[in-house]
Amino acid sequence: MRRRRWRTLLLGVVLPLVLTAGAVGGLYWLREWDRHPAADSGRPGSWVTVGSEEVAAFARVRVPGSAGELRWAYRKGLQDDVAFLSFRLPPGGEQGFLNGLGIPLTPDAGTDLGSGVLEGFRQAGAPDPRAAGALRHGSVVADALPGHNKRLAESAWLAEEADGGTRVWVHAMDAP
Structure with a gap:
């Protein structure tokens, strides 16, 4: 019992x-x-290992040959992929880059970049833009390229450095 x-x-x-x-x-x-998701799993939300050239092409940004300290990251999304680039331009290199960028910048952009953007720059190993001092910012939504069905939403932040060089951060996302 x-x-x-x-x-x-x-x-x-x-x-x-x-x-x-x-x-x-x-x-x-x-x-x-x-x-x-694990890196390089190919699942939505995973960070994907790609070369800097592929990230720059996705972001439609020409990184000057004189740029240094290049950092990048790429995240695969369910619908939208996201690219992050950061690099340093030597003194005198900013204007040539801006001419090719095609995004008008506004001074004193503030440091509220959003947690997703900051996470992307951290993933890339880039310096924190909030610590750079006065930021200039610009955004644009570009038309879809021929053969693609999505436009590109792109933002850029620039900060002048003590030696006259410029630090650049670029965030790009394909947008329906």
Whole structure:
């Protein structure tokens, strides 16, 4: 009789608790796996290893040959991919870059870049734009390229450095 009570207790209470805890733990793990996909998994939201040339082409930015400290990152999205570029222009190199960029800049842009943009620049290993001092900012939505069905939303931030050089940050996202 005593053995039957233990078996009933085990099957009626303990086993369902263990199964429930396992199911909850499994669902939590699946949710985290879905929210934070592994790099290069190809899943939406994953950071993808690509070359700087591919990121620059996606962002439609010509990085001058004189640029240094080039950093980049690329994130695959469910619908929209996102590219991040950062580099340093030597003194005197800014105007040539701006002529090819085609984005008008406004001074004193502030430092509210948004958490997603800051995360992208961190992923790229770029310096934090908020620590750069006075930022100039510009944004543009460009038409779709021939053979593509999406436009490009692009933002650029520039900050002058102490030696007269310029630090550049570019965020680009394809937009429907």
